[in-house]
Amino acid sequence: MNFFPSRTLALYMAKMLTLRTLAVLAMLVLVLQALDLLGESGRIMAQQGNGQSELWTYITLRAPQLVQRFLPFAVLLGTIITAATLNQNSEVISMKAGGLSAHQILAPLVITSLIVAIISFLFNETVVAPATARLSAWERVDYGPIPAASNVRTNVWVRDGNNLVNAKTVTGRGTDVLLQDITIYDRSGNSLRSLMHGDEARFTGTTWNVTGVTKFDVLTGTEELKESITIGDSLRPDQFTLANVDAASLSFPQLMSAITELKKAGRPTMALQSNLWHKISSPLSAVLMPLLGAVAAFGLARSGQLFIRAVIGMALGFAYFVADNFSLAMGTIGAYPPILAAWAPFILFFLIGETVLIRTEE
Structure with a gap:
C-alpha cells in the first residue's frame, strides 16, 4: 500500500509528465489560436476604429477558453508520451523488477494530474469565466466598443404580454x-x-x-x-438578468446563485445544474488521463506493440471526451439527471481504466 516507495522516482515521473503536458498544451493553443484568429480577424477589423490592439484583446480573451478546453487532451497526450518514453527506455521494466506494481508506477502521474485539475478549476473560475463573459458581450456588439462592466448582458429581448x-x-x-x-x-x-x-x-x-x-x-x-x-x-427584473444565463460565463458561485434565482422564479434549471456539476467533473477529468493512457507504459517495447498500445490509450481518452460531451448534451435537454450527466462518464471510464490495468498488469 506504499504508493511512493521512492521520492526521487516520484519527482522524476511528475516532472516528465508536467513538462510534456505543458509542451503539448502550448502547441495546441498556439495552432488553434492562430486558426481561430484567421477566421475572426475579418469581423474584428470590419468594425470601424478597430486595429492591432483589438486583435490582441481578442487573443487574450480567447486563449483562456482554448486552455480550458484542451488541457485534459494535453494531459492525455502528455501521459502517453511519458509512458511510451519510460517503456521504450526499459525504465518501466526496471521499476517492476524493483518490486513496484502498476498502480505504484502510475501513482506519481495521478497525483500530478490531480494538482493540474485543481489548478485548472481555479483558472476556470478566476480567468476563463470572466474572459468568456467579456468575449460573449463583445461578440454580440459585433466587436464594437467593449462594455466596461464585467457582468453586462447585451441585446436582451423580453416579452411583456x-x-x-x-x-x-x-x-x-x-x-x-x-x-x-x-x-x-x-x-x-x-x-x-x-x-x-x-x-x-x-x-x-x-x-x-x-x-x-x-x-x-x-x-x-x-x-x-x-x-x-x-x-x-408586469415586467420582473429577473426576466432581463436571467433571460440568457450562460453557464460558461459564470463562476461556480455565480452559477449557483443564478440557479437559485431561476428556481424562485419558477423557471427550469436542469440544464444549468448539469453545467454546474460539470464545472467540477471537467477539470477532474485530468485525473483519469494517466489511468486511460497507462496502457502505453506496459508491455515489452521490443515486441512491436508499443505503437498499438499508445493508440489504444488515445482511443480510450478520446472515447471519454465523446461520452462526456454526449452525456452533458443529454443533461442539457433534460434526458439525464444533472448529477448523472456530469459524473457518469467519469465513473464509467474510471472503472474501464482500472479494469484494463488490473487485468493486463496486476
Whole structure:
C-alpha cells in the first residue's frame, strides 16, 4: 500500500509528465489560436476604429477558453508520451523488477494530474469565466466598443404580454438592475402601434421608470419627446438578468446563485445544474488521463506493440471526451439527471481504466 516507495522516482515521473503536458498544451493553443484568429480577424477589423490592439484583446480573451478546453487532451497526450518514453527506455521494466506494481508506477502521474485539475478549476473560475463573459458581450456588439462592466448582458429581448422590450445592455442584478438603450415595441395583435426608445430604465419596485424617451406613433407618423415614462408593471427584473444565463460565463458561485434565482422564479434549471456539476467533473477529468493512457507504459517495447498500445490509450481518452460531451448534451435537454450527466462518464471510464490495468498488469 506504499504508493511512493521512492521520492526521487516520484519527482522524476511528475516532472516528465508536467513538462510534456505543458509542451503539448502550448502547441495546441498556439495552432488553434492562430486558426481561430484567421477566421475572426475579418469581423474584428470590419468594425470601424478597430486595429492591432483589438486583435490582441481578442487573443487574450480567447486563449483562456482554448486552455480550458484542451488541457485534459494535453494531459492525455502528455501521459502517453511519458509512458511510451519510460517503456521504450526499459525504465518501466526496471521499476517492476524493483518490486513496484502498476498502480505504484502510475501513482506519481495521478497525483500530478490531480494538482493540474485543481489548478485548472481555479483558472476556470478566476480567468476563463470572466474572459468568456467579456468575449460573449463583445461578440454580440459585433466587436464594437467593449462594455466596461464585467457582468453586462447585451441585446436582451423580453416579452411583456403582447409587447416586446429590447435592452442593448443590462447591468446589475435583482432590484438594482439597469437597462440602457431600451426600445419598447407596443403591439396590438400582430400590428405595431408605437415605438418607444429610452436612454435608461430603472426598476422602482413595481414598475419601470424610463428616462429620455422618444415615442413614435406608427398610425399618425408623429414623434413625441418625453422626459420620463412608467412602463411594465408586469415586467420582473429577473426576466432581463436571467433571460440568457450562460453557464460558461459564470463562476461556480455565480452559477449557483443564478440557479437559485431561476428556481424562485419558477423557471427550469436542469440544464444549468448539469453545467454546474460539470464545472467540477471537467477539470477532474485530468485525473483519469494517466489511468486511460497507462496502457502505453506496459508491455515489452521490443515486441512491436508499443505503437498499438499508445493508440489504444488515445482511443480510450478520446472515447471519454465523446461520452462526456454526449452525456452533458443529454443533461442539457433534460434526458439525464444533472448529477448523472456530469459524473457518469467519469465513473464509467474510471472503472474501464482500472479494469484494463488490473487485468493486463496486476
